[in-house]
Amino acid sequence: GAVVSQHPSRVICKSGTSVKIECRSLDFQATTMFWYRQFPKQSLMLMATSNEGSKATYEQGVEKDKFLINHASLTLSTLTVTSAHPEDSSFYICSARRLGQGSPLAQDTQYFGPGTRLTVL
Amino acid sequence: SQELEQSPQSLIVQEGKNLTINCTSSKTLYGLYWYKQKYGEGLIFLMMLQKGGEEKSHEKITAKLDEKKQQSSLHITASQPSHAGIYLCGAGDAGNMLTFGGGTRLMVKP
DSSP states (O other), rough: OOEEEEEEEEEOOOOTTTTTEEEHHHSSSSSEEEEEEEEESOOOOEEEEEETTOOOEEOTTTOOOEEEEEEEEEEEEEOOOOOGGGGGOEEEEEEEOOOOOSSSTOEEEEEOOOEEEEEEE | OOOEEOOOOOEEEETOEEEEEEEEEESOSEEEEEEEETSSSSSSEEEESSTTTTTEEEETTTEETTTTTTTEEEEEESGHHHHEEEEEEEEEEETOOEEEEOEEEEEEEO
């Protein structure tokens, strides 16, 4: 099946620094990728939709200047947490949308990465 | 690893009809989440259930958790075309790793 990777899987940084998280679709091209955030014991929350070659679409309440998204190629989207603070500590998960193949009626599928656990000290 | 099975896989209902989607886990549930996805869009969180017997509602959507049966059901009352989409259940294990069910594709005919 399709694989989506994330790097790093775990990162610890000091307050005030920036952290970049990569999301790669390994065996398919993804024009659309999604970034989610999950707090402990809570649900996955959609942060933004990353579109290849254009600006990301952010969900309400998500600061676009703090969470920079770059979808530079059909297989890579990056999320940069700028000037990270302890409240940004969370589990960040990306997913990549794979378009349906073959039949025009084939449905697309979303594949999730393994997640990146960010801890800001 | 935990597995979630959803049924049915797809569903077509007439507008105004009620419907139920089920999600069954292979292991103990530590939290069960329901999401909705419209075509080409990200997952939208609907609700989370944590305790056995817990029931929550969001507009015309109600979800229940049967901890003993390791199962949750999502019920939509008086369905509307706006309810159409893919409904996914997700569960976290003790380590908070998320697993998703295969999804239920709902179509509502006007």
